[in-house]
Amino acid sequence: CVEESYQIRITELQIKGGQLRVPTPVDYQCGKHVTLSTYFYNEAKRPAAMINLSEGDNQQQVLAYETPSASGARYEGQNLTLFTKGSDARLEHYGQLPLVCNELPGN
Secondary structure, three states, X not given: OHHHHHHHHHHHHXXXXXXXXXXXXXXXXXXXXXXXXXXXXXXXXXXXXXXXXXXXXXXXXXXXXXXXOOOOEEEEEOOEEEEEEOOEEEEEEOOOOOEEEEEOOOO
8 A cells, every 4th residue: 555655645746746758649539528648657657648628618737547357458647537448448437437549540
């Protein structure tokens, strides 16, 4: 538990402190009104994704950490879970129905 907390904090500092190369974003369209611009930091102490979520005028940035998954990758952040597999993804936002996401061309 303590080790996991340290890994999460080190990853946060690596990303926010500019110690890691900023990866090329992967953009997703989720449903009709939600877009994600996601930066996958696979070289961090604990792999993470910086998720920029846009829904109309509402924008939110969430740092989500990779957690064990049977297939694909699963990232969990505050009130948000993103599952990715190939060019498809699923966004689960607390209190809302899950959204199917598709990678936008050019990624």
